[in-house]
Amino acid sequence: MNMIQAINSAMDVMMARDPDVIVMGEDVGYFGGVFRATAGLQAKYGKTRVFDTPITECGIIGVAVGMGAYGLRPVPEIQFADYIYPALDQLVSEAARLRYRSAGEFTAPITVRSPFGGGIFGGQTHSQSPEGIFTHVSGLKTVIPSTPYDAKGLLIAAIEDNDPTIFFEPKRIYNGPFDGHYDRPSKNWSAHPGGEVPEDYYRIDLGTANVVRAGNDVTILAYGTMVHVAMNTIETLGIDAEIVDLRSLVPLDIETIEASVKKTGRCVIVHEATRTGGFGAELSAQVQERCFHHLEAPIERVTGFDTPYPHSLEWAYFPGPVRIGDALKKVMKD
Amino acid sequence: MSDASRRSNLPPLALHVPEPKFRPGDAVDFADVTVPPVDAARRPDTSERADAFHDLAFGLVRVLDMDGTAGGQWNPRLSPDAMRRMLRNMALTRAFDERMFRAQRQGKTSFYMKSLGEEAVSIGAAAALADDDMCFPSYRQQGILLSRGCNLVDMMNQIYSNRGDKLMGRQLPIMYSEKDFGFFSISGNLTTQYPQAVGWAMASAAKGDTRIAATWCGEGSTAEGDFHSACTFASVYRAPVIFNVVNNQWAISSFSGFAGAEATTFAARAVGYGIAGLRIDGNDALAVYAATKWAAERARTNQGPTLIEHFTYRAEGHSTSDDPTQYRSAGEPNAWPLGDPIVRLRDHLIGLGEWDEARHAAMDKELSDQVKAAQKEAEKNGILGHGMHQPFDTMFEGVFEEMPPHLREQQAQMRAERASAGVTVGGNL
Ligand SMILES: Cc1ncc(C[n+]2csc(CCOP(=O)(O)OP(=O)(O)O)c2C)c(N)n1
Numbered sequence: 001m002n003m004i005q006a007i008n009s010a011m012d013v014m015m016a017r018d019p020d021v022i023v024m025g026e027d028v029g030y031f032g033g034v035f036r037a038t039a040g041l042q043a044k045y046g047k048t049r050v051f052d053t054p055i056t057e058c059g060i061i062g063v064a065v066g067m068g069a070y071g072l073r074p075v076p077e078i079q080f081a082d083y084i085y086p087a088l089d090q091l092v093s094e095a096a097r098l099r100y101r102s103a104g105e106f107t108a109p110i111t112v113r114s115p116f117g118g119g120i121f122g123g124q125t126h127s128q129s130p131e132g133i134f135t136h137v138s139g140l141k142t143v144i145p146s147t148p149y150d151a152k153g154l155l156i157a158a159i160e161d162n163d164p165t166i167f168f169e170p171k172r173i174y175n176g177p178f179d180g181h182y183d184r185p186s187k188n189w190s191a192h193p194g195g196e197v198p199e200d201y202y203r204i205d206l207g208t209a210n211v212v213r214a215g216n217d218v219t220i221l222a223y224g225t226m227v228h229v230a231m232n233t234i235e236t237l238g239i240d241a242e243i244v245d246l247r248s249l250v251p252l253d254i255e256t257i258e259a260s261v262k263k264t265g266r267c268v269i270v271h272e273a274t275r276t277g278g279f280g281a282e283l284s285a286q287v288q289e290r291c292f293h294h295l296e297a298p299i300e301r302v303t304g305f306d307t308p309y310p311h312s313l314e315w316a317y318f319p320g321p322v323r324i325g326d327a328l329k330k331v332m333k334d
Numbered sequence: 335m336s337d338a339s340r341r342s343n344l345p346p347l348a349l350h351v352p353e354p355k356f357r358p359g360d361a362v363d364f365a366d367v368t369v370p371p372v373d374a375a376r377r378p379d380t381s382e383r384a385d386a387f388h389d390l391a392f393g394l395v396r397v398l399d400m401d402g403t404a405g406g407q408w409n410p411r412l413s414p415d416a417m418r419r420m421l422r423n424m425a426l427t428r429a430f431d432e433r434m435f436r437a438q439r440q441g442k443t444s445f446y447m448k449s450l451g452e453e454a455v456s457i458g459a460a461a462a463l464a465d466d467d468m469c470f471p472s473y474r475q476q477g478i479l480l481s482r483g484c485n486l487v488d489m490m491n492q493i494y495s496n497r498g499d500k501l502m503g504r505q506l507p508i509m510y511s512e513k514d515f516g517f518f519s520i521s522g523n524l525t526t527q528y529p530q531a532v533g534w535a536m537a538s539a540a541k542g543d544t545r546i547a548a549t550w551c552g553e554g555s556t557a558e559g560d561f562h563s564a565c566t567f568a569s570v571y572r573a574p575v576i577f578n579v580v581n582n583q584w585a586i587s588s589f590s591g592f593a594g595a596e597a598t599t600f601a602a603r604a605v606g607y608g609i610a611g612l613r614i615d616g617n618d619a620l621a622v623y624a625a626t627k628w629a630a631e632r633a634r635t636n637q638g639p640t641l642i643e644h645f646t647y648r649a650e651g652h653s654t655s656d657d658p659t660q661y662r663s664a665g666e667p668n669a670w671p672l673g674d675p676i677v678r679l680r681d682h683l684i685g686l687g688e689w690d691e692a693r694h695a696a697m698d699k700e701l702s703d704q705v706k707a708a709q710k711e712a713e714k715n716g717i718l719g720h721g722m723h724q725p726f727d728t729m730f731e732g733v734f735e736e737m738p739p740h741l742r743e744q745q746a747q748m749r750a751e752r753a754s755a756g757v758t759v760g761g762n763l
Contacts, residue, residue, distance in 0.1 A: 123506035
């Protein structure tokens, strides 16, 4: 399966198991979503469980909060993560705090799915990585898969979770892993172990990172598309790096991270989002707090630049193997 | 559903989810689309209060009959020259769209959006507005730029993100910014331009200027909160602004029912805000012209905002990334009862003896050659995908007026990386 099919399968499995799961969003119904992630669901589960919405992101999330208060489990789609900002108030002030402020009388068990990230010539309004905005909010969970297998298991866990979750889907790897070289044809998921996806139910608990490659020289912390770019980089450099795919940023599997950095003594953090105040800064702080005495070199961050996503220069913006390789060489020097 | 909430004597509630009338494979019959005669709508004096003509928000202002004759109170009685200019601008828009659409299909750029079938909306408005009135368009009003004489090569350079692109390849193709042509920078985020247009109009009024603002969005986008904030501000401050809602029936795969069309018209949104509302035949360039002229006069005489719903049809896909045969009947574009805006104005001029088929064919040929020549010229500046056309370190410029230290540092880091990797042109690091 590719990642879109795996995501579709997760919703399918959950809708079949739980009649309270509903899917909503712009173009998700009859058409099955602009990326086809909800294809076939309306035909299978009917229009009251899978429906198109008006084009209003604050409305979509606000309505989902109300549905959640009734007892449903809405899985709203925001067509591109770049369009989640009109919904910020409903997410940040409402969904995130409902449980807390009502002392558990009301909750918002919603899973907001949204494609994010660059690499598809989407320009500044179809490429952003806004995860840092959400990890900063108490009460929201933020999950980002890097393979079809993980996408399905994590999405199922998110739908089962009783708290609001932001589920960002790296659209660059919807159809296949990506090695960081824009001019090479991307491989198919069918040739990748993460593309082997069981048809039925399984879950990957939120807050469990995955050590996708064991190694001794340096720990690379990454998520989403960057896991694949990091993988490719160390293969070409021949560095024995341990790569930790975070899979969920909140809750964060800090134990796995800590154990890895203590073992390797070095840490490189990779993400596509802009640098300043990005999730890499949080990771760096936590690693420093817990592993300071084990570190043999300063922690390095490889990130997008602090500029809006430029359409025609997107490949200069996108963190690739050279940028990651330079950071690795730098931490390996000491 | 909890048993406690089930009341035995009441029927269960049911959720209504709108459904369009036709899906792929269905035969199309638009018989229930009411197309009133051209003399059905009265034309109020521009000083009348908005609540005196609520009926106009529910009818359909028209000037051109389907047989090409003009009539009714809204007939702007334009000179043949003025009408020929509008006809030409519509044909130019179509020729431009056709060529750029093909360029995208040939891999010369990443994206394109046509306005096929709704050219009258931009062209009629541009003809009625003053050239220095400020437009806050969405992505389907390229006709305004073409009407205002924007250079075709400049527009194409933007589409190709090439070295002639004054936006330095930063924006998606078609997301122009042309301050000199009174054309605000287009956002990819729907309807953000609506309150901005109101703000510009309020500023113009506060400063005692005479210029007004106009803005456009699709019917689907009227659902966005920004649309409603804009209406409230415009109503409260009587901002000299024209709100255009281009009801082309489809928002990507969602029909207009998902924006509320089953319950009322989009022009009727105006009623609740106390704004003047007009629903007009958007495929009738003369009706668009007349309505815009009227709304502009209201704005210029401090009668406040007008909301115009342009009832039209999106004859092509949403964009080059869309395949409309997946969600709507292929028969729809041809069955659309309001016809083709170019054909309608052409027939009108022919009926007046001011135009003929041969001149029309010659004009089409001339425009196609003009667009082709512009394309050749633009492609000399490069096409998207053929390497980088902007120096990579321009990426860091213009984020702020002056580059702060952290960006200077990142720019230097990138230069060093590229130098060490020996990468001077395209390619990622
Ligand atoms: C805030 C926001 N949400 C979603 C989108 C994705 N999107 C782009 S165009 C579009 C449909 C707009 O339809 P409509 O307003 O009817 O205009 P039309 O394309 O028909 O001219 C959608 C949902 C977006 N660009 N911005």
